Every structure is written in C-alpha cells, then in structure tokens.
Amino acid sequence: MEKNENTLFWRRYIDNLYTTEDAEKLLEMGRDASDDDLLDDLAKEIWDESAQMQPCTSLEREKYKEEARQLLRRINPGKKPRYDRLVMSLVGVVAMICLVWGVAGYWHVVNKPDLVWLVASTSYGEQKEVILPDGTRLMLNACSQVRYPERFAEEKREVELEGEGYFQVTHKEEQPFIVTTDAFDVQVLGTCFNVRAYSSDETVAVDVESGKVQVDLPEAMMRLKAKEQVLINKASGEYSKLHDEGYVAVWRNGGLRFNATPICDVAKVLERRYNCHITFADGQVFNNLISGEHDNQSLEAVLQSIEYTSGIHFRITGNQVVLYKDKE
Numbered sequence: 001m002e003k004n005e006n007t008l009f010w011r012r013y014i015d016n017l018y019t020t021e022d023a024e025k026l027l028e029m030g031r032d033a034s035d036d037d038l039l040d041d042l043a044k045e046i047w048d049e050s051a052q053m054q055p056c057t058s059l060e061r062e063k064y065k066e067e068a069r070q071l072l073r074r075i076n077p078g079k080k081p082r083y084d085r086l087v088m089s090l091v092g093v094v095a096m097i098c099l100v101w102g103v104a105g106y107w108h109v110v111n112k113p114d115l116v117w118l119v120a121s122t123s124y125g126e127q128k129e130v131i132l133p134d135g136t137r138l139m140l141n142a143c144s145q146v147r148y149p150e151r152f153a154e155e156k157r158e159v160e161l162e163g164e165g166y167f168q169v170t171h172k173e174e175q176p177f178i179v180t181t182d183a184f185d186v187q188v189l190g191t192c193f194n195v196r197a198y199s200s201d202e203t204v205a206v207d208v209e210s211g212k213v214q215v216d217l218p219e220a221m222m223r224l225k226a227k228e229q230v231l232i233n234k235a236s237g238e239y240s241k242l243h244d245e246g247y248v249a250v251w252r253n254g255g256l257r258f259n260a261t262p263i264c265d266v267a268k269v270l271e272r273r274y275n276c277h278i279t280f281a282d283g284q285v286f287n288n289l290i291s292g293e294h295d296n297q298s299l300e301a302v303l304q305s306i307e308y309t310s311g312i313h314f315r316i317t318g319n320q321v322v323l324y325k326d327k328e
Helices: 005-015 020-030 034-050 058-075 082-101 103-111 265-274 301-310
Strands: 119-122 128-129 139-142 146-148 157-168 179-182 183-186 192-197 202-208 212-217 220-225 228-232 241-242 255-264 275-280 289-295 314-318 320-324
Touching: 020 301, 119 128, 139 146, 157 228, 183 192, 202 212, 202 220, 220 228, 228 255, 255 265, 265 289, 265 301, 265 320, 289 301
Parallel strands: 157 179, 275 320
Antiparallel strands: 119 146, 128 139, 139 157, 146 157, 157 192, 179 183, 183 212, 192 202, 202 228, 212 220, 228 241, 255 289, 314 320
C-alpha cells in the first residue's frame, strides 16, 4: 500500500470515518514497524493543524488527551511509548473533530454572543417615541409593540413590530434595516416610512414618506418609493399599490385617515385611539369600506362622519359603542 494511501487510512480512522475492512488494515499497519516514519509525519501534520485552532482551556485539553489515549489504545494497545508524540498531536485532532461537530453553535457563542432584546410597547390611546441603538427614531402608535436588540448585529439591523410604527431610519448602506411583522418584512437602507401591521386587523399597510423600501411577502416582493403606499388584505391575499400625496402617519398629530378600510378595522382603530369597546348589532351585515380623514376630532365626531358617509348608526353608553343599521 502506498504511503499516501496509508496516511489517508490513518486519518480516516482517527476521525472515526472507516469501514471494518479499513480497521483491520490499519491495525495490521500499526503492528508494522516500517510505518514509524509515516506515523511521525502524520503526527507532525496533525500537530500543525491543531496549532491553528482556537486555544482551549486546561480542562478541555486534559479531556482531549484522554480521548486521544483511548483512540490510540484502540489502534494498538501494545506500542504505547512510540506513540507519545502522536498522543500530543491527537489532542488537536480530537479538538478539531469536536469543533466540526458543533461548529455552528461554537462560532455563534464565540463570535456572536446572545443578544439582549428590549421591548417597548404602548397601551390604548398612547403613543411613544423609541430611539433604537443606531439612532433610528420610531414613533409607536397605540396598542403597539417593538422588539429590538440592545445592539444591532454587524450585517443587519432587525426589529420586530406588532401594531403600527413610523420609522425615521438612520442611513447605513452596508447595514440594511429590516422591520419584521406577521404579514410581511420591510427592508430599507435609510428612509422615513410607516408600517401598520396589527395581527388582529384584516388589512395591513406600508406608506413611504421618503426614500425607498422593499416589502417582502411570503410569495411576492415589491418596491415602494416616496409617496407610494401598499394595502394588503390578509384574508383575501389581495393588495393594491397606490400613489398617495397625503401626509404619512397622520396619527402622530392626532389625525385619522381611512382609505377603503373595512369597517371592522375602522372599529379597531377607534378602540385603540379612544380606549372604547365597539360592537356590531347582531344579525346585520357590515361589509362597508370607509374612506376619509379626521383631524383631532372626538370619538362622537368621527362616528357622526362615518354615519353620514356609510349609513352606519351608532349608540354610545359610557365607553361602550354599538354600531347598527336601519332595519328594513
């Protein structure tokens, strides 16, 4: 058997990659004194490789030594002295094998320690400004939550949003900013945009004020530029891309804007804004789409406007609101 073939056999055996036939051949080679030079060369090769690995603790090194001794006893228990150098070299081999088995987890721990995640949230009728680790400004609308790391990873800046938020993203071309939601992800480099993604709502939306964004859906992708908006109906899967010259995120200044919004979602918006509870009259169908803008108006004023345009009446008792239609 040629020298390079012998070397390959030894390395496969040490790495626990061998067949029964290989093992028999290697055991026979181990009893052959003519293989001394081969083992010396192999030991040097292994030692050089192990020297390039991450340093290990004294406890780990002792563990590797013991595993190496056990491997050598399996190869040839009767020739311990001549394997002294190989024992030391196999410390590196065992370390390499262990690192190969757990390389993903190992490098995650060494180079990417677990991030500390922070959470900011708002309640009914509440808004809150959050300054993210990179300086990005986020204004959270009512009943919303953002989850973000204490510091961003090198390759990307990623936050998780439930609800609605207006982002003013600090530009970093080499580090994309990503907003993940239940319905879609939004990726940008630096821009101002609004994301509405309440998990309980039928429709979700992205509005771009400046710059460009990329919206990634489960089975599609679209790009939006300034003054563009996408509306997505989660129930039907339909979406519409619109040009909108209006003011983005009017809710920041106390306003409300509806654009062909299902009445059920309008009711949720009003609940979050005015901390009320809205129900629909039993036995009646409410499939109206509501459009219109309201500036700093009371709940009653908004309901009156909706009544005028849709024919849906309301009754207010304390913080309880009932919507109903005229009986035919």
